[in-house]
Structure formats: C-alpha cells, structure tokens
Amino acid sequence: VTTVDTSERGAGLLDLLERAAAGSIPATSQLITAVEARSPGALAVLDRVYARGGGAHVVGITGAPGSGKSTLTTVLAQELRARGDRVAIVAVDPSSSLTGGAILGDRIRMTSLVLDPGVFVRSMSTRGALGGLARATTDAVAVLDATGWDWVIVETVGVGQAEVEIAQLARTTVVVSVPGLGDDIQAIKAGLLEVADVHVVNKIDRPDANRTRKELLSMLHLGPMPGSEDWQVPVLGTSASRGEGVEELADVLVKHREWHLGSPRRAAREREAALARIQAIAKELVAERIGSPSAAPDLEATLDAVLAHRLTPAAAAELLIDRLPDRPSDHRSIERHAR
C-alpha cells in the first residue's frame, strides 16, 4: 500500500501552477485536470489561481448548432496568434458519457494549432466533471486567466439554458448565426440576443445571408441591450472556412475589450457575471446533492410521496433543498473571505 502525503501533493500542484505560469503547456493541462478532479490540494491551489486572475480577456463563442463555431474559433485563434497574443481555447462539449465525450471533427480541425506553444486547447465534457460542467469550466478558465494567456476563448457547442450560463463566463460574448436553418434557429437567436456583445453571421457567402443579417439588425432595434448602454452591438459577416471577415472580428474583440475596461458599468457587469457563474455552479451542486442519498436522507421517502401523487415535484424540490444538511465546510467561511 502506498500512502500519499497530501501536503506534498498540494506542493506538487503549486509547482504545476508556477510551471503553467511560465508557459508550460503540459503543466497547464495537468493543473486543469487536477483541479477538475478535485485532487488533494486542488482547493488550496484554486485560491491562489483566483487570487492571480484577471489578466486574460475571456471571449465566449456560442450560437446555433451547425453554425461553424469550431472553425470560426480556430481561424480567430490563428488571427489573434498572428498578432503575437497567446490564445487558449476551452471547448465545452455536451456529448454524453455513453459515446465517450469526444467530438472528433471539432478537435481535428483544431490540430493546426496544437503544435504552437502560444496556443492551448482544452475540451471539457460532462464526463468526469465532478460537480458539473459549469464548475469545471469556470475553474479551467480561472487557471488560464491566472497563467499568462492574453485571450481565453470559451466555445460552447449546443444552445440551451445551461450553455447560455456558461457563456456568461465571458467578458465578450460572440453569438454566431447562419443563414437559412429554419424557424427554430430564429427562436434560439432570440434566446441569445440579449447575451451578445457581438453578432456574427457565418457562412456569409450563402445566398440568404443578407436576410439573416437584416433580421438580426431589426431584432437588435427592438430594445436596448441590458448593460451595453454605450456599446453598439455590431453584426459582422464571416466565412470561417474561407477566412473572410476574421480580421474584422478580431478588431471588434480588441475594441470591446477596451470598451469593457473603460466602461462606467464595468463593475456592475462583472458583478452580474459573477452572480450568474455562482448560480450556475449552485444549480449543479444542488442537483448532485439532492440525488445523493447520503446528502439527502429524505430522498427515498420524498420520491415515494411524489410517485404516490401525495406530493408535487415542486414541493418535493423545496423540501429537499430545505433539508440539505450543512456540509462540513472544508477550509473556508464567509467570515474569513468576505471582508
């Protein structure tokens, strides 16, 4: 039997953090893995990671499936790289445990970047993400934010409520649309309209691209975007596969980064984003605890009551939330931190 000295493991993670900050790709990758798996010492290292954060500009790229987000992310990373910046990509992958979690097509398209030490690509999947995808992604972005990357691009595959929440990690959110995918794409566009700082119509070479652009512009005129009082949300056209419009997109991202830093609403925006992040993580934690018989001792009796139609699911949810036992707090308290 091998015993592992936890404090030594923690020291190992601090060493990883130093090497990651010095530019080591393998160290960065190992650190993210350790943090995701909540290895011994991970929480202490995360405190250091968050204390160092704030150096990167985090860009979220999200939008309708089939919109070519991965290709756009790849060519955008190449463009930013060509300008001398270090670029990290976090690709959030909703695929299931059943199929192993890898979206090969997307990853293969990124390989042209893989040998460049100024580029880091990480794929996050629900598989193995203890405490959920939002927490794992938030922590991975924090590691990259603390280790000298100029840009962290969070690409979310799929569009939905949880995915929009993950997009709120970003200081700049890019929503990608494509022409002519039918009615419910329009609906999704509507759901994403509010979160966009920048709109991109990709596959601009398609015949109905102009209509899509005009529709977006008219939707943008329906109401003011919350939090973007003095930022005029642009609607760009790109053809990621041909590399068209990518320079303009990079210019707009640089401009939005400057705008964000100088915005009088910056503090309020960051507060809203922090709350959204905390809420997304809390949702995952609560769902995990409610489903765990040790954390929710009333679970079986409550399920019996719901299945016997004696209790509504909403009332059951409230009961289980109220009855969640306080967790033994591992190493923190509001008193210590919230001063």
Next chain:
Amino acid sequence: VTTVDTSERGAGLLDLLERAAAGSIPATSQLITAVEARSPGALAVLDRVYARGGGAHVVGITGAPGSGKSTLTTVLAQELRARGDRVAIVAVDPSSSLTGGAILGDRIRMTSLVLDPGVFVRSMSTRGALGGLARATTDAVAVLDATGWDWVIVETVGVGQAEVEIAQLARTTVVVSVPGLGDDIQAIKAGLLEVADVHVVNKIDRPDANRTRKELLSMLHLGPMPGSEDWQVPVLGTSASRGEGVEELADVLVKHREWHLGSPRRAAREREAALARIQAIAKELVAERIGSPSAAPDLEATLDAVLAHRLTPAAAAELLIDRLPDRPSDHRSIERHAR
C-alpha cells in the same frame, strides 16, 4: 379598494379543474395560467391535480434545431387525433423576455389544430414562468395529465442540458435528427442518444438521409441504453412536411406506451424520472433564491469576496447554498406527505 377572498379564489380554481376535466379548453388554459402564476389557491389545486394524475401518456419530442420538430408534432397530433384520441401539446419556448417569447412560425403551423376541441396547444416560455421553466412545464403537464387527455406531447425547442431535463417529463422520448446539418449536430445527437426511446430521422427525402440513419444505428450499437433492457430503440424515417412515416411513428408510440406499462423496470424508470424532475426544479429554485437578496442575505458580501478574488465561485456557491434560510413551509411537510 376591492378585497379578494383567497378561499373563494381557491374554490374558483377547483371549479376550473372540474370544468377542465369535463373537456373545457378555456378552463384548462386558465387553470394552467393560474398554476403557473401561483395564484392564490394554486398550490391546493395542484395537490388535487397531482392526486388525479397518471391518465395521459406523456411523449417528449426533442432534437436538433432546424429538424422540423414543430411540423412533426403537428402532423403526429393530427394522426393521433384521427385515431380518436385527445391530444395536448406543450411547446417549450426558450426565447427571451426581450422579444416577447412568441415563436410565430411554430404557432402558426399548429393553427390547423386550434379549432378542434380534442386538441390543446400551450406554449411555455421563460417569460412569466415564476420559479423557472422546468417547474412551469412540469405543472402544466400535470394539469393535462389530470384532465382527461390521452396524449400529452412536450415539444422542446432547442437542445441543451436544461432542455434534456425537461424532456425527462416524458414516458416516451422521441429524438428528431435531420440529415446533413454538420458536425456539431452529430455532437448533439450524441448528447441525446441516451434519452431516446425512439429515434426519428426527419426530412427523410433528403439525399444524405440514409447515412444519418446508418450513423444513428451504429451509435445505438455502441452500448446498451440504460433502462431499455427489452425495448429495441427504433430508428424511423419521416417527412413531416409530406406526412410520410407519421402513421408508423404513432404505431411505435402506442407500442412503447404498452411496453412501458408492462415493463418490469417501470417503477425504477418512473422513480428516475421523478428524481430528474425534482432536480430540475430544485436547480431553478436555488438559482432564484441565491440571486434574491432577501433569501440570501450574504449575497452582496459573497459577491464582493469573489470579485476581489478572495473566494472562488464554487466556494461561493457552496456557502450560499448552506446559508439559504429555511423557507416558512407554506402548507406541507415531509411528515405529512411522505408516509
């Protein structure tokens, strides 16, 4: 000033429930609205609603955007209606408060059904859904389940984690794919693979439909579907716009309903579904409470600590969950219900 007698309002809702159960479409619609808005007396009526439930077969129809789900739902409802059944449709609409929440295209396509008293169509949006979309949808389905509908079809527009959870309301989940929408559609298909009891490849007249069907079949052979030991998940082809394959889909749904009722794992399946429902609602409740300063008195101090990099978002989420005050329980306790 008009004073409203709460008990009288409650009596009004009970009357609505009786009229809904007798087949009144307006009463059904008003009851769902009252329950969604948590009008006075709504919780008491919900207890009655849940106590009466279990009569309908709930079918979830979900899948990639642009797959023609709405059209398929419409023609399927027509087919089931032609067989003499009463069919209710709950269309879950992710569009934002900004654009008003209506997906006109989808709704217009359903109008051919609107004048038939054997058909009920309800659109659910995040707008106005107190306590979140999962709770509102769960309750609406419960109302329909308790008021004599043979089929309740829950159509979820958009694909994502939250939307997959909503699909778990269903006893039979139909996942709709379409040929040739590109790589990340495949990813979404992968994410939805496990939840499907029935796969439909829509727009089967397209040239690459056969490839999509074969890909699905090969993915299905990668591993056994959890909970479907003796149900062979079929892969059907439809062309919803031409009405092709819809009879076969209806036949398969009838077959799956029978299989479900006779399955030795039925109790376990229903228990899992109930837990998933409760978890989805709990997530929404917790996010709502954490964001509300009255329910989470430590919120501002915690946000300060996160923004100052003194606290990680994950630690903040745990703190806020642990500190949520117990709500004064309105009218229920586990002791009363969980016997």
